[in-house]
Amino acid sequence: MIEVLWHGRGGQGAFTAARLLGAAASLAEGAHALAFPSFGPERRGAPMRAFTKLSDRPIGDRSAIVRADYVVYLDDTLLGEGWDRELKANGVVLVNSTRTFADDRIISLDADGISAAVLGRPIPNTAFLGALSVLCDRIGLDDVKQAIHQYMPKKLHEKNIAIVEAAREALAGAASSSRTPQGLAAGASDPVAFDSGCAAAPAARVEGALGAASRMDGVRIPALRDGALDPAEFAHTTCFEAGYLVAKNAGWRNMRPVIDAGACTGCLQCYLYCPDGAVYKAPSDSQPAARADVAASAAVRADVDNRATVPAQSAVAVDYDFCKGCGVCVTVCRFGAIAMVAERGESEGGAR
Structure with missing residues (x-):
């Protein structure tokens, strides 16, 4: 096969x-x-x-x-x-x-x-x-x-x-x-x-492994409960591991939104429409941080290598840990301040 x-x-x-x-x-x-x-x-x-x-x-x-x-x-x-x-x-x-x-x-x-x-x-x-x-x-x-x-x-x-x-x-x-x-x-x-x-597996090994499984034109069809397919192993091979969709980047994204701080007017439409809350209000001298965990300290934020660096004049930024690259923010931005760029690194050599 x-x-x-x-x-x-x-x-x-x-x-x-x-x-x-x-x-x-x-x-x-x-x-x-x-x-x-x-x-x-x-x-x-x-x-x-x-x-x-x-x-x-x-x-x-x-x-x-x-x-x-x-x-x-x-x-x-x-x-x-x-x-x-x-x-x-x-x-x-x-x-x-x-x-x-x-x-x-x-x-x-x-x-x-x-x-x-x-x-x-x-x-x-x-x-x-x-x-x-x-x-x-x-x-x-x-x-x-x-x-x-x-x-x-x-x-x-x-x-x-x-x-x-x-x-x-x-x-x-x-x-x-x-x-x-x-x-x-x-x-x-x-x-x-x-x-x-x-x-x-050769035919003889298949016969021995499947026991009394059902038949179709001489070909045995494995079933979950006949011992040929262990349910736990079947689930492992057909499902992603637990936590896959809450990991950094979650494996979803092949394009990421990048904000042009100079073009951003602070209208917050991207912040309001983001379906995952990945766009957040950036801290500034005149505007308290909307997320205390993000603005806690520069040292903490430096540890999160995926998170966007926030220029002083930016009204919003993107938390790339949970951004799925859906592009909604680009669609709702009326000022062209957000663009989608390729996630892949074309300059990298070899398999990752």
Whole structure:
């Protein structure tokens, strides 16, 4: 089984890409695919995951992918410590970035740039369909085009196919045997041989592990209560850790608001409309601090490396510890005093 793990943010189209990949890979006779997302009630910009499983037999395992043949990051701010723990042996990481990474398992693709050139705004998902059609022999360009025609609105066909072709061109020559998981050769039809290259359990081990689980065309389907899937482990693989949404930056943001103190008039509309209270009244000689914990002392504030430095003339500032980068403050500012800038550090080298 070939497994693809997608990391994205709400609104980037990770699940759409997962579905299109599954559709493209299942067009051939005898091919099967399964695509599903993992997200909660978070708003646009929140981290989410999607999964695509490809096989030449019916897929009964609907649990989240823990280790994948391909891990795709639609936003490079999501690529952090421990990224290699999600990767199988000989696996490949694809990341939407212009950065250069020291680890040759990571392939950069400027999906934002490619999609922005075609669509006028960065929507990176379909660029990675083109990349995967180069790297994985089970997915062809014609299959991707057909999936786009079948599952996307007609008005989006031409431009998204152009994005796919541009991504393929950008990635030309990147695929090699050292970067392609084993068992992906075109025409592979034996289920055991096909699965063995992707670290899947042989049939005998699956039989022993699943016990009396239900069947579907000879393929056992694990269930939470039959011992094959421990509920605690299932929850761990499908949910983010507790506290994820209250940590600094909370993993939400790929753009941050920056206030031009000279243009700020002190109207406080950004302060009033911020849905998370991340915009606060800045202290000044004539205006007491609205938040005593923020203005307690310069030393305390210096310890919080993410928090904005407040010029004397500023009426407001942003607490980046809890700002989610939604851009509401930019929308309501009538004086152009706030701009969204990229969170990512393009000058950093290597995987973080």
